[in-house]
Ligand code: GDP
């Protein structure tokens with residue numbers, strides 16, 4: 001069996017949580033392979049909204065096993081909060097959540113380092129979620145990190161104190177005051193919660209499951225345009241969000257990749273700083289934010305909004321080997337007389353159809369206009385019932401990208417989806 005992959009093609013928040021929840025019944029295992037609690041994946045079940053950060057979005061379905069893979073960074077404090085809240089809702093977690101021993105831990109001082117580093121950058125800040133992601137991955141690649149498997153060893157406290165001391169020394173270079181005493185206690189309680197789960201060698205577990213013909217879905221976090229190598233660097237996250245990240249984030253070889261579900265909103269959003277060629281600063285951008293409820297699931301920050309960017313979408317499709325597209329939040333466009341898609345950019349008088357090395361403000365999007373459908377899509381479940389204008393819009397995306405759109409999401413709830 002091969003491992004299917006579902007990932008974001010934009011700057012995150014494409015609706016990955018919702019779609020993973022929708023397709024989980026087709027899978028035995030859902031596995032996160034990168035990122036950490038900077039992710040906020042929302043699912044709506046019976047009009048109740050749930051947001052997961054560290055835990056895979058398959059957790060709400062009865063029969064799926066959920067795995068936090070080696071490529072993920074875990075904050076024990078946030079993890080405990082998620083577990084407590086899921087248990088409070090009556091979600092059965094016993095035997096349903098497994099954690100890789102090789103996943104790295106986010107320490108309270110990683111969060112402080114993130115805050116201090118962002119504060120020092122001033123107006124050039126990345127707009128990080130301040131969850132300690134960058135510093136935790138820096139310790140991983142710097143070969144200083146603490147891993148989940150360390151928490152069941154005798155020298156865990158020693159290793160923890162050693163790393164915290166290193167962080168305290170690093171923090172001396174910033175003019176930044178902090179107090180982690182309470183956070184440390186919470187963190188240790190979180191470590192106890194992690195210890196109560198099955199800590200596994202997930203690379204063996206997953207490869208064995210593939211051999212036994214189990215179906216596995218790798219759930220991406222963030223989006224391709226936030227990838228550490230291919231995103232709008234330095235305004236990116238610290239992991240490989242692209243499909244290749246599945247191989248090192250779960251320990252599967254490239255030939256084991258099956259379908260690649262690429263998710264894109266019917267328009268674009270971005271939260272945090274950095275280039276966004278199709279961003280709208282006018283009332284149309286405001287209307288997208290209002291109708292799409294575009295506020296961050298992790299930080300509550302307003303998301304920047306703009307029209308769909310085909311150049312960025314094609315780039316993401318190329319990098320990920322997307323086999324099918326999923327278009328979400330199509331219903332948000334119900335309200336617009338005209339809808340636009342950027343088909344390329346202009347730099348001065350020159351037309352370009354590639355993202356340049358530096359995506360800067362002199363990149364002017366070239367738009368194609370579509371007639372809006374001005375109908376409520378939120379109750380439609382059959383593709384044939386979609387207005388012609390919506391079909392034209394979807395067909396244009398398919399024709400331009402040469403990738404079929406297999407799902408169209410028309411609302412946040414798990415049943416608001418059209419399959420083709
Ligand atoms: P993720 O990080 O990719 O999982 O996405 P988020 O959960 O951060 O943001 C997506 C937001 O859009 C959430 O509030 C979802 O409940 C909501 N959502 C998902 N799909 C749709 C859709 O098709 N229509 C509408 N209106 N909302 C959606």
Ligand code: IMO
Pocket residue numbers: 008011012013014038039040041126127128129130131133134220221222223226235236237238271272273297
């Ligand atoms: P999901 O999985 C949207 C953004 C931050 C910031 C940059 C770096 O919900 O789609 P970091 O915390 O990694 O240091 O932040 O990346 N970012 C996200 N934006 N969705 C996310 O995750 C994000 N995770 C990080 O806003 O610009």
Ligand code: MG
Pocket residue numbers: 012013014039040041042297298
């Ligand atoms: Mg999100």
